[in-house]
Every structure is written in C-alpha cells, then in structure tokens.
Amino acid sequence: xxxxxxxxxxxxxxxxxxxxxxxxxxxxxxxxxxxxxxxxxxxxxxxxxxxxxxxxxxxxxxxxxxxxxxxxxxxxxxxxxxxxxxxxxxxxxxxxxxxxxxxxxxxxxxxxxxxxxxxxxxxxxxxxxxxxxxxxxxxxxxxxxxxxxxxxxxxxxxxxxxxxxxxxxxxxxxxxxxxxxxxxxxxxxxxxxxxxxxxxxxxxxxxxxxxxxxxxxxxxxxxxxxxxxxxxxxxxxxxxxxxxxxxxxxxxxxxxxxxxxxxxxxxxxxxxxxxxxxxxxxxxxxxxxxxxxxxxxxxxxxxxxxxxxxxxxxxxxxxxxxxxxxxxxxxxxxxxxxxxxxxxxxxxxxxxxxxxxxxxxxxxxxxxxxxxxxxxxxxxxxxxxxxxxxxxxxxxxxxxxxxxxxxxxxxxxxxxxxxxxxxxxxxxxxxxxxxxxxxxxxxxxxxxxxxxxxxxxxxxxxxxxxxxxxxxxxxxxxxxxxxxxxxxxxxxxxxxxxxxxxxxxxxxxxxxxxxxxxxxxxxxxxxxxxxxxxxxxxxxxxxxxxxxxxxxxxxxxxxxxxxxxxxxxxxxxxxxxxxxxxxxxxxxxxxxxxxxxxxxxxxxxxxxxxxxxxxxxxxxxxxxxxxxxxxxxxxxxxxxxxxxxxxxxxxxxxxxxxxxxxxxxxxxxxxxxxxxxxxxxxxxxxxxxxxxxxxxxxxxxxxxxxxxxx
Amino acid sequence: xxxxxxxxxxxxxxxxxxxxxxxxxxxxxxxxxxxxxxxxxxxxxxxxx
Numbered sequence: 191x192x193x194x195x196x197x198x199x200x201x202x203x204x205x206x207x208x209x210x211x212x213x214x215x216x217x218x219x220x221x222x223x224x225x226x227x228x229x230x231x232x233x234x235x236x237x238x239x240x241x242x243x244x245x246x247x248x249x250x251x252x253x254x255x256x257x258x259x260x261x262x263x264x265x266x267x268x269x270x271x272x273x274x275x276x277x278x279x280x281x282x283x284x285x286x287x288x289x290x291x292x293x294x295x296x297x298x299x300x301x302x303x304x305x306x307x308x309x310x311x312x313x314x315x316x317x318x319x320x321x322x323x324x325x326x327x328x329x330x331x332x333x334x335x336x337x338x339x340x341x342x343x344x345x346x347x348x349x350x351x352x353x354x355x356x357x358x359x360x361x362x363x364x365x366x367x368x369x370x371x372x373x374x375x376x377x378x379x380x381x382x383x384x385x386x387x388x389x390x391x392x393x394x395x396x397x398x399x400x401x402x403x404x405x406x407x408x409x410x411x412x413x414x415x416x417x418x419x420x421x422x423x424x425x426x427x428x429x430x431x432x433x434x435x436x437x438x439x440x441x442x443x444x445x446x447x448x449x450x451x452x453x454x455x456x457x458x459x460x461x462x463x464x465x466x467x468x469x470x471x472x473x474x475x476x477x478x479x480x481x482x483x484x485x486x487x488x489x490x491x492x493x494x495x496x497x498x499x500x501x502x503x504x505x506x507x508x509x510x511x512x513x514x515x516x517x518x519x520x521x522x523x524x525x526x527x528x529x530x531x532x533x534x535x536x537x538x539x540x541x542x543x544x545x546x547x548x549x550x551x552x553x554x555x556x557x558x559x560x561x562x563x564x565x566x567x568x569x570x571x572x573x574x575x576x577x578x579x580x581x582x583x584x585x586x587x588x589x590x591x592x593x594x595x596x597x598x599x600x601x602x603x604x605x606x607x608x609x610x611x612x613x614x615x616x617x618x619x620x621x622x623x624x625x626x627x628x629x630x631x632x633x634x635x636x637x638x639x640x641x642x643x644x645x646x647x648x649x650x651x652x653x654x655x656x657x658x659x660x661x662x663x664x665x666x667x668x669x670x671x672x673x674x675x676x677x678x679x680x681x682x683x684x685x686x687x688x689x690x691x692x693x694x695x696x697x698x699x700x701x702x703x704x705x706x707x708x709x710x711x712x713x714x715x716x717x718x719x720x721x722x723x724x725x726x727x728x729x730x731x732x733x734x735x736x737x738x739x740x741x742x743x744x745x746x747x748x749x750x751x752x753x754x755x756x757x758x759x760x761x762x763x764x765x766x767x768x769x770x771x772x773x774x775x776x777x778x779x780x781x782x783x784x785x786x787x788x789x790x791x792x793x794x795x796x797x798x799x800x801x802x803x804x805x806x807x808x809x810x811x812x813x814x815x816x817x818x819x820x821x822x823x824x825x826x827x828x829x830x831x832x833x834x835x836x837x838x839x840x841x842x843x844x845x846x847x848x849x850x851x852x853x854x855x856x857x858x859x860x861x862x863x864x865x866x867x868x869x870x871x872x873x874x875x876x877x878x879x880x881x882x883x884x885x886x887x888x889x890x891x892x893x894x895x896x897x898x899x900x
Numbered sequence: 901x902x903x904x905x906x907x908x909x910x911x912x913x914x915x916x917x918x919x920x921x922x923x924x925x926x927x928x929x930x931x932x933x934x935x936x937x938x939x940x941x942x943x944x945x946x947x948x949x
Contacts, residue, residue, distance in 0.1 A: 217942035240936025288926060296919040300912055316904075323908065 204234055207258060208246045209269040214238060222265060230261045241405070244272065284400040290335040291397050294390040297331030298383070302874075305383040309871045321373040321380050328382035332366055335389045338396060354534040354579060357541060361574040362388060368567045379564055384571050384873045391881045395580040398587040403602045405594070421446070421453040424497065435487075438503040446491045446498055455507045456498040458483045463494040476654070488793055488812065493650065493677055512769055515797035516818055529607050529842075530582045533849060545569040548864050561866070568868040572859045572876060581848035581884035588891040589841040598806075598823045598830040605820030608804040609838035611785050615734055615831075616776070616798070618790030619745035619752055623727050623759070625826060626791065626810055628657040628719035632665065635708070639715065643708050645670040646683045646694045654706050654719055655683070655694065682706070721751075724828040728759055733832035737839065739787065744772055746794045772798035789831055791815055806831050837891075844891050848884040855880050 214220065220238045223245055227236035232250040239246070247258055255271045262269040304320040312320060336359070343359035346352055362385050369380040421444040422430040430445055435453040438444075443459065446452055452465075464476040467489050476492055479485060485498060487507040502508075527535075545566045552562035586603040593600055600606055617623050632640060644667045647659040672685040672692065682695030690711045697707040697716050705718045724730075731741050743763035745752045756763035767775070776798050779786045788795065788802035791811035799805040799818040807819035816822050823830035859876055862868050868876075925931070 217939035220936060220939060221943040238936065239933045240939055241933045285926065288931070289923060292919060292922045292926070296915050300915045303911060319904075323912075327912070 203251060204248050205251050206246055206248050207255060208244055208272040209258065209262065210243055210272055211238075211245050211262065211267050211269045212243055213267050214240060214243050214245075219267070223262075223267065226265045227261060230264075233258070233261065245269070281404065284397070284404055287338060287393060287397050287400055290338060291390065291393040293331055294335035294386060294393055297327055297335070297386045298390045300327050301331075301383045301386050305870065305874070317378070318373075318376055321369075321382075324380060324382040325370060325373050328366070328386050329370070331386055332362065332389065335386075335393060336362055339389070339392065352535060352538055353531045357534060357538040357570075358388070358392060358574060358579065360542070361570045364567050365571050368564065379870055381567075381571055381870050381873060384870060384877060387874060387877060388571075388574050391877075392579040395583040399583040399603060402583075402587045402590050402600075405590075435503075438500060440500050440503055442500045444498050444500060446496045448491055448493055448495060451490045452485055452487050452498065454487050454500045455502040456485060456500040458485060458496055459499050460497040461495055463496050464492045466490040466492055512793055512796050513814060515769060515773060516800040516814065526604060526608065528582075528604055529845060530579070541570065541573045544573070544860065544864070551864075552866070557866075565863065565866045568866070568873065569860060569863040571873050572863045572868055573856055574877070580881055581852075581888055582845050584885050584888035585841050585844045585848065585891055588888055589837050592892055593821075593830070593834060593837055596830055596833055597825045597827070598821055598834050600821045600834065601819075605804060606838045606841055608785075608820065609787070609834055610842040612787035612804050612835065613739060614779065614784050615739050615741040615787040615789065616744045616802070617741055617761075618792060618795050619743055619747050619755055619763075620721065621791040621810060622789055622795075622808060623743070623755060623828070624721045624723055626721065626808075627660075628654055629722050630654075630658040630661040631718050631720065632658070632661050634715065635717070637667075639708060639710060640665070640667045641670040642672070642687050642692050642710055643694065643717070644668075645672040645687065646675070646685060646692065646708075649675050650677055650683055650694075657719055658694075658706065658717065723755065723758065724826060726827050726829050730828040730832045731759060731761070733829070734835060737832070737835050739835065744775060744788075744790075744798070746772075746792065769794045769797050773801055776801040787835070806834060841891060844888055848887055851883060851887065852880065 211223070214223070220240055223238050224236050227233050227245075227247065232253045234248045234250075236248070237246045238244070245262070249258065253261075259269050259271065301324045304324050308317050308320055339355045339358050339362070342353065343355040346356055365381045365385045369382050369385070372378070372380045420432045420434050421438055421442075423433045423438070424430050424443045424445050433442075438454050444453075444456070448463070458479050458481050460481060462478070462480045464478050465485055466476050467486070479496070484501075485496075487510075548569050549562045549566035552565055553559065557565075583603060586606050589606060590600045590603075600609075620626050632643075635643065640662055644659055644662040647655040647662065648669055649672070650656070670687050672687050675683065675685040677683050682693060684691070684693035684695070686692065687710070691709070692711075693707075693709045695707050695709065697705050705716050708715050708717055734741055742761050743752060743756050743759075743765075744767055745763065745765050746767055746769070747765060749765040752763050752765035755761075764775070772795065776786055776788065780801075780803070785803040788798050788805040789807070790799055790805070791808050793812045793814055795807075796812070796814050796818050799807060799815055804821075805819045806821045806823060807815045809816075809822055809824040811819070811822070821834055823834075855876070859868075862872070
C-alpha cells in the first residue's frame with residue numbers, strides 16, 4: 191500500500207486526471223480513495239497526495255470528468271477537477287532550491303573535513319594539497335548553489351536597487367576569489383568552508399520560506415474552484431456541451447443547473463428560481479429571478495434550472511470589473527519592502543564601508559596590499575548577514591506552522607510582517623462577522639414537524655432549506671419519508687407524507703425577514719431564520735482591542751441588518767457600501783498614515799482586501815477574495831483573526847531580537863576582523879554559532895504560539 | 901601520506917553517493933507528500949487473499 195500504484199506502461203490509451211479533494215483528512219481517507227476508486231469500471235489506479243489534498247486518477251479516456259467526480263462522490267468525497275497546474279511554477283522553484291541545498295550540504299561536509307585537518311596542524315605540501323582539493327569541491331558547489339543569490343543580487347543591481355542578496359553575493363564571491371588566490375600562491379588563509387557554509391545556511395532559510403508558501407498555497411488551492419469556470423451551452427439542436435468560461439460568447443444560451451454558479455452575465459430566458467448574490471453584494475437573502483431578470487457571473491442558482499442568454503462574457507462581466515479594481519489596488523502591496531531587505535539597506539553600506547576603511551587603513555599603516563585585502567575580506571565574511579537570511583524565515587516558518595494548526599493559513603512571510611503592523615481593522619458583515627449561512631429557529635417545532643421538515647428540506651439546495659436541514663440534523667432528527675417530492679423555483683417544496691399534503695413554502699409576507707412556512711395538512715407554522723454572529727465575534731474584537739487595534743464594520747448589506755450587528759458588538763458601521771467605496775475608504779485610511787487590516791469574504795470586498803495593508807478572508811470566501819487576502823481562516827470561529835495579529839507581533843519581536851543579537855555579535859567580531867585576528871577557523875566557528883543562536887531563538891516561537899491556547 | 905590517496909577519494913566518493921541518493925529521491929517525488937507519508941503507515945493492508 192505504501193508503494194506507488196503500479197503504472198501500466200503498455201496501455202498508452204490511459205489518461206490521467208487530477209482532482210482537488212478538500213475532504214481528505216486522515217489516513218483512512220487515503221486508503222479509501224486508493225482502494226475503492228479502482229473498483230469503478232474504467233478507473234485503473236488512484237494516487238492521493240495528502241499534503242496538496244489532490245488525487246490523480248488514471249482512467250479510460252471514455253470516462254469524463256463528470257463521471258470521475260461522481261465516482262469520488264459515491265465513496266463520500268466532494269471533488270473538483272484541476273484544470274491546469276497554477277502551483278507548478280512554485281514547485282519547480284522549491285525543487286531547484288532543495289537541489290542547491292543538497293549540493294551545498296555535500297560541499298560543506300567535504301570541505302569541512304579537509305579544513306579540520308588544516309586547523310589541526312597540517313602544513314606544507316599536505317596543506318596545499320588539501321587547499322587544492324577544497325577548491326576543486328567548493329568552486330563548482332558555489333557556482334551551482336550560489337546561483338539563486340547571484341541571480342537575485344544581479345536583478346536588484348541592474349534595477350539600481352539593493353537587497354539582502356547583494357552583500358551576500360559580494361561576500362561569497364570575494365571570499366572565494368581570495369581563497370583561490372591563497373591556494374594558487376600556497377598561502378595559509380583559504381575561506382572555502384566559510385563560503386560554502388554560508389551558502390548552506392542561507393539556502394536553508396530560502397527553502398524554509400518556499401516550503402511555508404507552498405504549504406499554505408496548497409491549502410488555499412484546495413478551497414478554491416467552487417466558482418463558475420465552465421457553462422453548459424445549449425446548441426441550436428437542443429444538445430448541451432461544457433464550454434470553459436473564457437470561451438463563452440455573448441448571445442449563447444446556457445443552462446444553469448440548480449446549485450451551479452454562473453460563469454458570465456446574462457438575462458434569464460426561461461425558468462424561475464432564486465439566486466444567491468452574496469458573493470457579489472454581501473446580501474444574505476436569496477433574490478427571486480424570473481424570465482427577463484439580469485443575472486451576474488458569480489451568482490449561484492439555488493432552486494431550479496435556468497436558461498440564460500449571455501450578454502457579457504469574460505472581461506466585460508461585473509466580476510471582471512471588480513477583478514480589475516483588485517489588480518490596481520494590489521499594486522501598492524508589491525512595493526512593500528520586507529524587513530530583511532529594509533535592514534540590509536542600512537546594513538550593507540555600513541559593512542562595505544567598514545571593509546573599505548580596513549583596506550585603506552592597513553595600506554596606510556604599511557601592510558602590503560595582500561594583507562590589507564585579506565583583512566578587508568575577513569570583515570566581509572564575518573559580517574555576512576546570516577541572521578537576516580536565516581533568522582527571519584526560521585521565525586516566520588515556526589509562526590505560520592503554529593497558526594496552521596489553529597486554522598489560519600498565512601500566505602508568506604511578507605504577510606506576517608504586514609499583519610504585525612496593522613493598527614485598525616475593518617470587518618465585512620455577511621460571512622465574516624456572521625457565518626454567512628442562515629440558521630433556522632426550530633424551537634417551536636414538535637418532533638413530528640421536525641421530522642417532516644427535514645424530509646422536505648434535505649432535498650433542496652436552497653440556502654434556507656440547507657440551513658434548516660443542518661439545524662435539524664444537528665438536533666439528531668430522523669427525516670420522514672416524503673413521496674411525490676417536487677420543488678418549484680421561487681415557491682417552495684411540496685410532497686406527501688403518510689397521505690397528508692406537506693410543504694415548505696414562501697410565507698405570504700416574506701418581504702423583510704428570512705422565513706419559510708411549514709405546512710402539514712391544514713396546519714401551518716412559520717420558521718424564521720437568522721444569520722447568526724460567529725460565536726466568538728465579541729471575544730475576537732476584544733482581543734484585537736487588547737492588541738491596540740480598533741475595529742469597525744464596512745458592509746455592502748442593507749442598513750438595518752448592519753446596524754443590528756453593529757449595536758450588538760458595539761462597533762461603528764457603514765452600510766450599503768459599494769466595492770468602489772470600500773476601496774476608497776481603505777485608500778483614505780492609508781492616506782492618513784493608518785495601516786488597515788481588512789477582513790472580508792465577498793467579491794465586493796476583493797478590491798478592499800487587495801488594497802489593505804494586510805487582509806484576511808474566511809475559508810468560505812469567494813476564490814478571488816481568498817487569492818487577494820494575505821491569510822485565510824478555516825472554520826466557524828473568528829478568533830484566528832486576533833490570533834494571527836498576536837502571533838505576527840510575537841514573530842516580529844523575535845525577529846527584532848535576532849537582529850539585536852547580530853548587532854551585538856558584529857560589535858564583538860568586527861574589531862577582531864579589523865585587527866587581522868580572524869583566521870578561517872574563527873570565521874567558521876563564529877558563523878555557525880551565530881546561526882545556531884538565531885535559529886534556536888526563533889524556535890521559541892513555537893512555544894509562545896502554543897502558550898496562547900487557553 | 902599514502903593513506904590519504906585512498907581515504908580522500910573514499911570520503912569524497914561516499915559524499916557523492918549520498919548526494920546522488922538525495923537527488924534521486926528528490927526527482928522520484930519522495931518529498932512531494934510528507935504529511936501523506938506520515939499517514940500512510942496507518943493504512944491497513946488489504947486482506948483479500
């Protein structure tokens with residue numbers, strides 16, 4: 191079972207399709223998928239990737255994606271086909287870095303073996319031989335493993351900027367050149383081991399950085415993919431075919447099944463249903479639609495199939511307009527400079543001028559140019575920014591790992607840095623402060639009514655039915671068997687139970703509140719719904735306040751429900767805010783010098799999420815919002831938002847401690863280097879000890895993050 | 901001194917073998933699914949013999 195599923199090489203007709211399966215949570219799920227799927231005719235093998243929550247299925251080309259999705263659903267897993275591989279590029283980058291790390295590790299160990307002999311007293315021809323061997327191993331290793339740094343430094347320099355990789359590259363290249371010169375001339379000071387060790391430590395930092403990014407992106411990738419990416423186009427002969435959203439054209443007639451999301455804007459031609467516009471407007475109440483109604487891409491058709499004549503596709507849809515706003519709003523974030531690069535902007539000039547001063551000083555003092563250069567390079571090697579290259583990613587990886595366990599996926603280190611700097615928070619209402627799904631008030635129903643209601647409600651995809659079914663199932667109600675079950679879009683569900691007419695239908699005065707009417711024979715009862723606050727919303731806001739962050743509400747929903755929530759939580763609120771106005775509010779705050787944290791889920795929050803200094807979206811949010819946000823939290827609790835801010839601040843404290851430590855270390859080590867007392871042995875010891883200290887300090891975060899658990 | 905002529909190639913050769921093994925395992929996808937590998941050990945073997 192542990193070996194990869196056998197691949198039949200002699201059957202070229204087989205094709206492989208990949209699915210994301212977010213529901214894969216344990217070893218049992220892997221076993222079930224890999225064991226049960228091949229029992230379906232046409233499926234040869236299935237292989238699960240648990241980290242990426244993906245399943246690769248090898249199957250007969252006769253089976254299409256829908257059949258495979260159905261096969262997965264039959265064994266209890268909801269799945270989405272993966273169209274392309276948006277994460278492939280990053281996997282490539284991670285692999286390149288891990289290869290470079292492996293090569294650097296090999297070089298470091300072998301060069302160190304030779305160097306230890308030299309430090310133990312080998313001299314004369316033995317030392318020269320060992321220097322030559324070190325050079326033979328170290329030169330190709332440095333050329334290969336140093337490439338990520340050299341490329342990044344060259345990139346920065348050619349744009350007339352400087353980043354952390356510039357001092358690293360200069361240090362490594364000069365140290366290698368000097369060591370090579372020493373080797374050729376038979377001198378005693380070769381720094382090959384320091385150069386390779388430095389690359390190894392820094393590459394370890396880079397690998398940690400990409401591992402953290404890939405891990406959370408895989409988690410978020412598994413949540414994505416629920417939006418309309420394809421549509422069933424009805425041909426002139428009445429047949430339907432699936433067309434990708436990008437290939438749709440205005441004028442096409444598409445069939446939108448119940449539960450499906452629209453892939454383009456259009457007008458309803460036939461059918462009556464209700465659509466859920468929550469992603470676009472933040473409104474939680476479903477909107478009834480009839481022929482002639484205008485519907486937008488991203489809306490979800492709830493109860494009955496609709497035929498929609500498309501009016502605007504791809505870049506012309508209302509969603510695409512929001513996407514453009516998000517793109518523009520996200521520009522400002524790409525100008526953010528990571529703390530390590532900010533520090534190196536101060537650090538590099540100081541270190542480089544110190545090295546230059548050492549060279550000039552020793553020349554004036556009468557040392558030869560060779561000795562002066564050796565000392566200048568020793569200064570560069572001893573001050574190489576290990577703490578910045580290793581300490582920052584180490585702290586951030588530990589922090590993001592701790593947050594991941596508590597249900598919060600932080601996208602990258604830059605996001606953690608920005609989260610720590612936020613000083614004001616803006617919350618969307620529907621789906622963010624509230625759960626976004628209506629919950630039924632079932633206290634007034636007797637056992638019989640509950641059973642009938644569940645029998646009816648579980649047959650529908652309408653959010654009120656699903657909310658009612660969820661509430662009843664939670665109470666352990668057993669559904670009654672309903673015959674003749676029919677759903678009429680916009681009207682409700684009806685059927686027969688023990689020969690009695692039963693129905694769940696629209697109440698007559700359902701203008702304002704969310705409600706449904708349960709009718710059993712002649713008796714009727716109204717069931718009301720509420721979109722409840724997340725249970726710990728108040729506690730979360732209190733925790734944010736303790737961190738010095740004031741919160742307020744910025745919602746696209748109607749004023750009445752927004753005010754009710756604002757009163758309950760004691761917050762300021764703005765209601766009926768358009769996506770453009772949300773963006774403007776964020777820009778205004780930034781213009782005042784504030785650093786806003788935006789928490790929202792809908793597409794209407796997208797531009798605001800992209801423009802905010804940092805942003806968090808719930809796992810139930812729209813794809814675009816999750817992609818724009820810096821972090822995604824999973825589950826029904828809001829507390830991960832406050833936790834994210836607290837852990838981000840703790841991380842930055844540790845990072846600053848690490849910087850403080852490196853300053854102390856440099857203050858002690860630089861004078862030694864300036865006076866020419868640094869030998870290759872001292873350089874190697876100083877470098878590894880300082881790296882170990884900053885990594886050990888970063889690991890303390892794991893305990894600090896766990897300590898916040900009550 | 902002559903011992904070095906054997907010992908150094910052996911040491912470097914063993915290092916290279918380790919590196920080759922690492923690169924092989926990387927190419928083979930051994931590090932693609934670390935969490936899955938941890939869970940797979942808990943899966944019971946099929947007993948349909």
